[in-house]
Amino acid sequence: MKGISGFPEWLPQEQRIVDHILGVIREIFELYGFGSVETPAVEKVDTLLSKGDDHEIYGLYRLADPQGGRQRDLALRFDLTVPLARYVAQYGGELCFPYKRYHIGPVWRGERPQAGRYRQFTQCDIDIVGQEELPLAYDGEVIAVMQQVFSALHLNDFVLRLNNRKIFFGLMASFGLENIKAGKVLRILDKVGKLSLADILQLLQLQALPKTLLQILMDMASGAGSSDLQELRSLCDHREFQQGITELEEVMDVADEFGATQNMIVDLSLVRGLSYYTGTLYEGTLKSHPSLGSVCGGGRYGNLVERLAASQKSFPGVGASLGISRLLSILMQKEVFRGLRLTPAWVLVTCQDRQSRSAYLKLSRLLRDGGIATEIYLDQKSLKAQMKYADKKGFPFVVVANAQELEAEVVVLRDLRQKSQQRVNWDELVEVIEKKIAEQ
Amino acid sequence: MKGISGFPEWLPQEQRIVDHILGVIREIFELYGFGSVETPAVEKVDTLLSKGDDHEIYGLYRLADPQGGRQRDLALRFDLTVPLARYVAQYGGELCFPYKRYHIGPVWRGERPQAGRYRQFTQCDIDIVGQEELPLAYDGEVIAVMQQVFSALHLNDFVLRLNNRKIFFGLMASFGLENIKAGKVLRILDKVGKLSLADILQLLQLQALPKTLLQILMDMASGAGSSDLQELRSLCDHREFQQGITELEEVMDVADEFGATQNMIVDLSLVRGLSYYTGTLYEGTLKSHPSLGSVCGGGRYGNLVERLAASQKSFPGVGASLGISRLLSILMQKEVFRGLRLTPAWVLVTCQDRQSRSAYLKLSRLLRDGGIATEIYLDQKSLKAQMKYADKKGFPFVVVANAQELEAEVVVLRDLRQKSQQRVNWDELVEVIEKKIAEQ
Numbered sequence: 001m002k003g004i005s006g007f008p009e010w011l012p013q014e015q016r017i018v019d020h021i022l023g024v025i026r027e028i029f030e031l032y033g034f035g036s037v038e039t040p041a042v043e044k045v046d047t048l049l050s051k052g053d054d055h056e057i058y059g060l061y062r063l064a065d066p067q068g069g070r071q072r073d074l075a076l077r078f079d080l081t082v083p084l085a086r087y088v089a090q091y092g093g094e095l096c097f098p099y100k101r102y103h104i105g106p107v108w109r110g111e112r113p114q115a116g117r118y119r120q121f122t123q124c125d126i127d128i129v130g131q132e133e134l135p136l137a138y139d140g141e142v143i144a145v146m147q148q149v150f151s152a153l154h155l156n157d158f159v160l161r162l163n164n165r166k167i168f169f170g171l172m173a174s175f176g177l178e179n180i181k182a183g184k185v186l187r188i189l190d191k192v193g194k195l196s197l198a199d200i201l202q203l204l205q206l207q208a209l210p211k212t213l214l215q216i217l218m219d220m221a222s223g224a225g226s227s228d229l230q231e232l233r234s235l236c237d238h239r240e241f242q243q244g245i246t247e248l249e250e251v252m253d254v255a256d257e258f259g260a261t262q263n264m265i266v267d268l269s270l271v272r273g274l275s276y277y278t279g280t281l282y283e284g285t286l287k288s289h290p291s292l293g294s295v296c297g298g299g300r301y302g303n304l305v306e307r308l309a310a311s312q313k314s315f316p317g318v319g320a321s322l323g324i325s326r327l328l329s330i331l332m333q334k335e336v337f338r339g340l341r342l343t344p345a346w347v348l349v350t351c352q353d354r355q356s357r358s359a360y361l362k363l364s365r366l367l368r369d370g371g372i373a374t375e376i377y378l379d380q381k382s383l384k385a386q387m388k389y390a391d392k393k394g395f396p397f398v399v400v401a402n403a404q405e406l407e408a409e410v411v412v413l414r415d416l417r418q419k420s421q422q423r424v425n426w427d428e429l430v431e432v433i434e435k436k437i438a439e440q
Numbered sequence: 441m442k443g444i445s446g447f448p449e450w451l452p453q454e455q456r457i458v459d460h461i462l463g464v465i466r467e468i469f470e471l472y473g474f475g476s477v478e479t480p481a482v483e484k485v486d487t488l489l490s491k492g493d494d495h496e497i498y499g500l501y502r503l504a505d506p507q508g509g510r511q512r513d514l515a516l517r518f519d520l521t522v523p524l525a526r527y528v529a530q531y532g533g534e535l536c537f538p539y540k541r542y543h544i545g546p547v548w549r550g551e552r553p554q555a556g557r558y559r560q561f562t563q564c565d566i567d568i569v570g571q572e573e574l575p576l577a578y579d580g581e582v583i584a585v586m587q588q589v590f591s592a593l594h595l596n597d598f599v600l601r602l603n604n605r606k607i608f609f610g611l612m613a614s615f616g617l618e619n620i621k622a623g624k625v626l627r628i629l630d631k632v633g634k635l636s637l638a639d640i641l642q643l644l645q646l647q648a649l650p651k652t653l654l655q656i657l658m659d660m661a662s663g664a665g666s667s668d669l670q671e672l673r674s675l676c677d678h679r680e681f682q683q684g685i686t687e688l689e690e691v692m693d694v695a696d697e698f699g700a701t702q703n704m705i706v707d708l709s710l711v712r713g714l715s716y717y718t719g720t721l722y723e724g725t726l727k728s729h730p731s732l733g734s735v736c737g738g739g740r741y742g743n744l745v746e747r748l749a750a751s752q753k754s755f756p757g758v759g760a761s762l763g764i765s766r767l768l769s770i771l772m773q774k775e776v777f778r779g780l781r782l783t784p785a786w787v788l789v790t791c792q793d794r795q796s797r798s799a800y801l802k803l804s805r806l807l808r809d810g811g812i813a814t815e816i817y818l819d820q821k822s823l824k825a826q827m828k829y830a831d832k833k834g835f836p837f838v839v840v841a842n843a844q845e846l847e848a849e850v851v852v853l854r855d856l857r858q859k860s861q862q863r864v865n866w867d868e869l870v871e872v873i874e875k876k877i878a879e880q
Contacts, residue, residue, distance in 0.1 A: 004514070007480035009527070011534055012541065015477055031808050033785035033815025037455055040447035040560045041481065041546060045503065056504065062550040063485065063497040063515060074444070075503060087449070094451055096833045098819055101452065106481060110502040120480050130819065137797065137818040257801040345473035357577065361697040368471050375473025378577040379538055379570065393536045 006111065006119030008325060013342040013394070017332050020340055022104055022324070024152050025124050029102040032145050034126050037101045039083040041108075045075045047086050050308050056110040076108040080125040081276075081319065085304045088129050088315055092305075097131040098138065104324075118325055124149075127319030129305070134316040136247055139280040139300055140254025142320045146284065146296055147260040149322065154336055157287035158295075161267035164248045165277055165299075167232075168268070170241025175213050185209070185217070192221045192269045193293075220268040227266040244279075251280050278302035280318060289330060296322040342394040345373040346437060349399045350386040359406040363399065363426065370430030372437075391416065396440070397433060446551065446559030448765060453782040453834070457772050460780055462544055462764070464592050465564050469542040472585050474566050477541045479523040481548075485515045487526050490748050496550040516548040520565040521716075521759065525744045528569050528755055532745075537571040538578065544764075558765055564589075567759030569745070574756040576687055579720040579740055580694025582760045586724065586736055587700040589762065594776055597727035598735075601707035604688045605717055605739075607672075608708070610681025615653050625649070625657070632661045632709045633733075660708040667706040684719075691720050718742035720758065729770060736762040782834040785815040786877065789839045790826040799846040803839065803866065810870030812877075831856065836880070837873060 010018055026036070048057055058076040077083050080103045088099065104124045111117045126145055128138045143160060150158035168189075172182040188203045195203075200221050204214055216235060219225030226232055229249050233242065252264060272281050279300035286295055298320030305315035331337055349364045351357065360376060367374040375395075377386050383400065390398045398414040405411060409426040415436060424432050450458055466476070488497055498516040517523050520543045528539065544564045551557045566585055568578045583600060590598035608629070612622040628643045635643075640661050644654055656675060659665030666672055669689050673682065692704060712721050719740035726735055738760030745755035771777055789804045791797065800816060807814040815835075817826050823840065830838045838854040845851060849866040855876060864872050 004480070004482065004484060007482055009479050010477075011531060012475045012477060012536075012539075016475065018478075019476055030784035031813045033783065033788075033813060035452045035456065035784050036459055037450075037452060038458075039449050040444070042444065042447055042548070042560060044444060056502065058500045059503045060498045060516070060550070061501060063499040064550070076500070091451060096452075096829055099452075100815070108482070110500070110504070120482060133819070135818050135820060141816075141818070254797075254801070257798045259805050343473065344470035344475050348473075357694075358697045361694070365699050373471045373473060375540070376581075378575050378581070379573070380575060389536055 004119075006117055008118060008120070014332060016342050016344070017337050017340060018328060020337065021153065021328070021331055022122075022124070025149055025322070025324070026102070026104060028145065028149050028152055029124075029126055032100075032141065034100045034102040034145075037084075037087065037103050038105060039077075039080075039087055039103070041076055041106070042074050043077050043083055043086065045073050047308060048075055048078065048082055050082070058108050058110040078109050079107050080105065080123050080321065081127070081304070082308075084125070084127055084129070084317075084319075085308050085315075088305045088317075089308050092131070092313065092315065097129065098134060099129045100126070102126045121323060121325035124322040124324050125319060127317055129315050129317040132314055132316075134318065136250050136280075137254045139247075139251045139318045140256075140260075141258055142298065142318050143251070143255040143264070143282060144258030144260035146298075146320050146322065147255075147262070150284070150296075153327070153331060154334055155286060155327075155330075158284055159263045159265065159287060160282055160284045161265055161270050162248060162252065163266065163268055163270040163281045164244040164251075164279055165271070165281055166240050166244030166247065166279060168244075168271065170238040170244055171213070171216065171236050173240060174236045174238035175210055177209075177213075181207070186271050187273070189217070189221060189269055189271045190273045197222055223267070223269065225268065227268075229266065232266075232268075247279055272297060272299065276301045276304050276307070282320070286330075292326055292330075294323075295327060296320055341396060343375075345375040345395065347372055347374045347397045347399055347433065348386070348390045348393075348395045349374060349376040350383060350390075351377055351380075352383055352400070353403045353406070354380055356403050356406050360401075363401070363406075363411065366426060367399075367430060367433070370434075372430060372433055397436070399429075444559075446557055448558060448560070454772060456782050456784070457777050457780060458768060460777065461593065461768070461771055462562075462564070465589055465762070465764070466542070466544060468585065468589050468592055469564075469566055471588075472540075472581065474540045474542040474585075477524075477527065477543050478545060479517075479520075479527055479543070481516055481546070482514050483517050483523055483526065485513050487748060488515055488518065488522055490522070498548050498550045518549050519547050520545065520563050520761065521567070521744070522748075524565070524567055524569070524757075524759075525748050525755075528745045528757075529748050532571070532753065532755065537569065538574060539569045540566070542566045561763060561765035564762040564764050565759060567757055569755050569757040572754055572756075574758065576690050576720075577694045579687075579691045579758045580696075580700075581698055582738065582758050583691065583695040583704070583722060584698030584700035586738075586760050586762065587695075587702070587704075590724070590736075593767070593771060594774055595726060595767075595770075598724055599703045599705065599727060600722055600724045601705055601710050602688060602692065603706065603708055603710040603721045604684040604691075604719055605711070605721055606680050606684030606687065606719060608684075608711065610678040610684055611653070611656065611676050613680060614676050614678035615650055617649075617653075621647070626711050627713070629657070629661060629709055629711045630713045637662055663707070663709065665708065667708075669706065672706075672708075687719055712737060712739065716741045716744050716747070722760070726770075732766055732770075735767060736760055781836065783815075785813040785835065787812055787814045787837045787839055787873065788826070788830045788833075788835040789814060789816040790823060790830075791817055791820075792823055792840070793843045793846070794820055796843050796846050800841075803841070803846075803851065806866060807839075807870060807873070810874075812870060812873055837876070839869075 057078055060074045106120050106122050108120050111119050229245050233245055270281055270283055277299040281299040283294045283297040300318045302316050347367055349360055351360045364374045364376040396417055399411045401411040410423055412421055413424045414421040497518055500514045546560050546562050548560050551559050669685050673685055710721055710723055717739040721739040723734045724736040740758045742756050787807055789800055791800045804814045804816040836857055839851045841851040851864055852861055853864045854861040
């Protein structure tokens with residue numbers, strides 16, 4: 001039996017760390033008032049395809065009915081944004097706007113099996129969706145939340161690159177290039193970082209662009225141009241271009257005011273391939289792990305919901321998506337997470353005397369009733385084997401008692417971290433353990 | 441745009457209740473030392489089919505490659521037990537035995553769409569798996585945990601019916617009926633409660649069973665027979681039958697000792713269709729909702745892992761599965777859950793003066809830094825509209841301040857539940873709100 005390539009899973013001790021990390025992320029999302037939502041893993045194929053981009057989607061069929069077309073209209077979601085758009089389109093009348101939600105859950109992509117490619121991975125998304133309008137200040141909030149998440153995960157070399165799509169489209173429009181031509185250039189810029197600058201130049205040259213524009217685009221691609229927004233204003237006086245710069249300034253200001261003061265840089269070469277963004281764009285990377293590429297990203301979308309449902313209303317939104325699966329291997333190496341308690345229970349109650357099972361069970365109930373997570377070892381093994389189990393699983397405390405001790409309602413409490421032990425009466429046991437837990 | 445039949449999802453306020461309920465269940469599982477695991481949604485088709493029973497499995501195909509057979513070997517899991525068996529077979533060498541795990545997650549069944557049938561639903565499973573042996577006492581623990589879960593969910597009319605498969609097979613063997621014949625009779629008994637007793641009788645008569653046996657089986661099916669285990673012993677002296685009664689007695693004793701004293705009854709007609717059970721069997725129902733049928737069930741399986749992987753070792757296990765999706769509609773009507781706070785944030789900071797955004801943001805940071813989940817309303821609406829939003833979303837507290845108050849670092853704190861308000865200095869705000877939260 002082998003695991004399936006592309007579908008990661010964890011050993012119990014690792015899963016404890018994963019659960020802790022997802023809990024930290026959830027806590028920060030809720031600290032800002034985002035509420036959770038869980039949509040089904042399955043959406044209609046039509047809904048998923050409405051996003052336009054080509055994705056590796058897994059369709060579903062009934063195994064008992066392999067040729068049957070009746071349920072061929074269902075597929076697994078490939079991100080959490082399209083399901084959000086469908087949810088807003090469907091329940092818009094019952095939601096409070098601005099609608100702030102987070103969604104932590106798996107998505108699936110039918111990649112051909114290859115090393116380093118996940119076919120199921122976990123996304124942590126936040127989005128804020130307005131009705132008719134959504135102030136730009138919310139773009140700054142989303143950025144601030146993501147920055148706080150990376151701080152809380154002790155990933156302090158996180159860098160967030162920012163752009164605004166209006167800057168690019170305004171620039172193109174000022175040279176009379178729109179729609180198809182602009183789209184072609186955007187797809188070339190999307191390859192910055194993947195292809196060499198020489199290759200980018202060659203691809204741009206094939207587009208027969210004005211020389212000035214080519215120079216500006218290559219400055220963007222190489223980072224040779226200014227990243228000072230006031231200086232950039234002089235590049236082009238097209239209204240949309242200037243609007244993009246104004247928005248970018250405001251978003252960075254609000255993010256600052258929200259407390260996100262570090263590691264934000266303007267990067268005009270950032271385009272993000274996804275076609276639904278209409279304004280703010282951002283993408284995060286880790287300086288220490290450039291090979292990971294983008295670890296979070298997102299932006300402003302003006303009309304995602306409307307693309308799914310004919311609606312009289314518009315629902316502009318802004319969001320960010322953090323791909324946690326690829327980060328987990330890095331996070332699990334960190335001392336701060338490796339130091340976690342790797343078993344859910346604090347105490348293992350060992351059983352030496354098989355005639356006294358009911359007394360051992362009474363003792364473990366006493367601990368649980370006191371709110372202390374407790375496992376009782378019911379397998380009839382030697383005390384030595386039970387201590388080995390406690391050690392291997394990482395219990396902080398072990399309770400040992402023989403028949404005489406049970407009779408006298410007293411136990412030996414072993415503290416496996418302090419490597420100490422003490423005799424404790426049953427009626428003081430919860431209190432003694434609570435105190436030890438508080439000290440750790 | 442319509443939701444997809446069979447794939448339930450929730451509005452934000454309902455989702456808060458669902459999250460709370462799953463949190464309660466998780467906490468009880470961990471109180472007994474069960475650790476979480478999350479296996480992928482996807483398994484190999486061969487693994488899923490190894491369980492033998494016929495299930496409505498959803499297979500996967502790549503949408504871009506509808507005829508391609510290459511990835512046709514993958515499918516969505518239909519329960520959490522088969523993935524557990526595969527996990528133990530795969531990582532057995534790295535697990536601590538007895539291995540206690542819980543898994544809360546969705547499963548999928550490719551049912552044809554019809555009212556009341558879910559195609560995605562959430563299971564809450566606990567299992568304990570041993571290596572070579574697993575004392576019967578663990579069967580009692582699993583029962584006790586499930587009883588505590590139903591108590592914590594305020595479902596006090598929960599009844600757990602118990603049986604042991606050895607009783608049935610021992611009885612059949614004492615009449616010289618084994619394997620195929622016994623299997624046929626078992627499948628008829630599995631229909632008790634779904635068919636009338638007259639229909640059961642007719643089906644059994646077709647099997648040409650000895651008259652004494654037919655009478656015993658009909659007594660089982662109708663509940664007319666004794667449920668006193670000592671009396672039942674006299675029915676049949678076959679070794680396996682007597683062994684089944686002994687095990688049933690011990691499991692009920694241990695469950696008692698674990699604290700599960702209520703609502704357990706012996707029901708010899710309980711067979712549970714799934715073919716992998718080898719001993720203890722149980723099934724829970726709610727007296728007030730008989731139409732729901734079984735709301736949890738499980739039992740002892742002797743060789744589930746071995747059926748998946750040729751192994752030198754045996755891995756006996758015992759588990760229980762709680763189907764939470766069908767319970768949610770009942771639970772959400774309960775006053776105790778409806779009284780929950782339906783927004784993750786405690787405080788809404790309103791913004792009256794658009795020139796003072798940075799001061800409002802500073803105020804909301806002050807609250808968050810104090811650990812109080814806080815949403816700031818950044819849309820430029822009237823205070824009245826903002827109060828309406830706070831009320832609709834269910835915020836307990838609203839902070840109001842005009843430009844002069846911001847300047848003086850003072851706010852008006854409105855308590856929407858108490859319908860009161862007070863002026864509070866910024867430096868006392870966290871403390872005042874914490875105190876109010878503690879009082880609620």
